[in-house]
Amino acid sequence: MTAFRLERTVAYGTAEAWRRVTDWRAHAALMPWTALTSVVPEPPGPGTVFTVRTGVGRAGFDDPMEIVEWSPPSGAGPGRFRLVKRGRVIRGWAVVEVRPEGSGSVVVWTEEARLRGVPGRLSARVGRVLFGRALDALLRNAG
Numbered sequence: 001m002t003a004f005r006l007e008r009t010v011a012y013g014t015a016e017a018w019r020r021v022t023d024w025r026a027h028a029a030l031m032p033w034t035a036l037t038s039v040v041p042e043p044p045g046p047g048t049v050f051t052v053r054t055g056v057g058r059a060g061f062d063d064p065m066e067i068v069e070w071s072p073p074s075g076a077g078p079g080r081f082r083l084v085k086r087g088r089v090i091r092g093w094a095v096v097e098v099r100p101e102g103s104g105s106v107v108v109w110t111e112e113a114r115l116r117g118v119p120g121r122l123s124a125r126v127g128r129v130l131f132g133r134a135l136d137a138l139l140r141n142a143g
Contacts (some may be wrong), residue, residue, distance in 0.1 A: 014105045030134045044067055075108040
C-alpha cells in the first residue's frame, strides 16, 4: 500500500476550488473509462455513498465510495473531505483539502488505493499520473 500526494496552487478562492474538486460528474467525464452510476445527493456529507463504474465495454467493475468526512470551506477557512473506497477490486481512501493561500488557494489530494492484483507502488505511480491529469483539468476548466 503506497499513498500518493498531489498539490496544486490556483489563483481563485477556496469556495471555487472546492466546487471544482467536488464536481463528481466532471471527475467521471475526465476519465473516459469511468462513469458515475449513482446520484450524489446535494449537499453530500458523511454517509453519502456513490458508485463509479470503471471499465471498457462489458469488462469492468463497480467502485463504490463513501464520504466519511465533509467539511466545506467557510469564509476564509479551509475545507476537507475524506472518502473511502469500498469495492471488491479497489479499496482505499482519498483526502482532499482546500486551503487559502494569498489571494488564491491550494488543493492537496492524498490517496491510497489498492487495486486487487496490482503492486502498491505501481498503483500509486499510475494513480499519481491519472489523478494528477484529472485534478489539473478540474482546476483549469471553468466548469
